[in-house]
Amino acid sequence: MIRAHFEECIGKLEKELMDMGDLVVQAIRLSMKALQTLDTGEAEKIITEDKQINHMRRDMEHKCINLIATQQPVATDLREIISLLDIVSNLERMGDHAKGIAQIVKMNGPQPLLTPLAEIPQMADKTVDMIRKSLDAFINRDADSATRIFNEDNTIDGLKERVYRELFRHMVENPKATTQATYLIWATHNLERIADRVTNICEQILFLVNG
């Protein structure tokens, strides 16, 4: 059945999107763990496994393009596929940011970290939570939830400000710590960018639901 076939394809793509979300969340979690334990071996693994996320993106894009070319979707169906494409690319870039954190772990090497990292893992937890909720909101076409998650980005920005201030203070007080402080600023920046990409997903959900 044409219609049934289309819906089946979309259903499979949504399932794959959730799987891809799991991989991205896992990459972010592992990158945090690697940062906290300064585990360069783990960091290396995250960098390698990012290829899997890239591959999923290509594969899903390919399927979306085939659907557009063969099923000529219109209206909600068309917005759905455009949204899938957009969300997939945002997820893939989140994976790149997790990889970025892993690379920082490698650069830092075995030197102990500057401060206790309390707020950085807290940012990571919050970000992961936002990713999960945004994907659920997509699947449920939940515009209200998307708007709420969008606003949660302010919390991330607040946390980021605090971490930055703390790290700048370190640099001023102890110029020898500049390199290491910079690493942590980069790590924080990566998390902040991930949360920004969650807001892109939220905007996409509003586009999908409201047109």
Added chain:
Amino acid sequence: MSSSIQTKNFNLYYGTFRALIDVNLDIPGQRITAMIGPSGCGKSTLLRSFNRMNDLIEGVHVNGQVLVRGEDIFREDTDLISLRKKVGMVFQRPNPFPLSVYNNITFGLEVHRLRKRREFSRIVEESLRDVMLWDTLKDRLDRTALSLSLEQQQRLCIARVLAMKPEIILMDEPCSSLDPIATLKIEELMQTLKAHYTIVIVTHNMQQAARASDLTGFMYLGKLIEFNETPVLFTRPADKMTENYISGKFG
């Protein structure tokens, strides 16, 4: 995947006009294959070659081969009746006989003495069920087929073909006289039928080919330019001419 229809360097002439030029094609079973191309490129001629309907046209001659399930159908000893039973055809305009719904389906069976009369009502029911007309028409089987809607008439014509227990169903622009909704319904019907049949559809409607088929062949001036999986042909055509045609740059 077993091939259902194969052509090998197949050429067809109307008198001196070469309408099909060295066509090499391998159509698999249990799939929907669409042939597209601008008007006059030879789609219908090719389709009619698969059950030798062109034989009915004065001055036609062919060379090369058409194999149906491995058998060369242009051999001298081909039994045309059984060939056309095996390879049924649905036409552009629904063409039910001016008979009752019931007799439209039994007509071919009777002419070809294919079944015992007592089997007829079972076959009528099966065929109408397969095209999803049974529930609507079961109490009105004696109604004239001409009173049905165009979409129902086309379904009936498909049921008439199914009653002959074909292996291959050829459809020449089967939706061109139907509105978009009826068109989609016929396309859905094709999807349900493909599990049991080989379906080859000629269409001037590219979107239909893209939507409803598994494989697509693009023809131009009697030649098969490209034959590929439908999603591939519509996203990464191998031939520039295919690309131009499906993008609407000519045709």
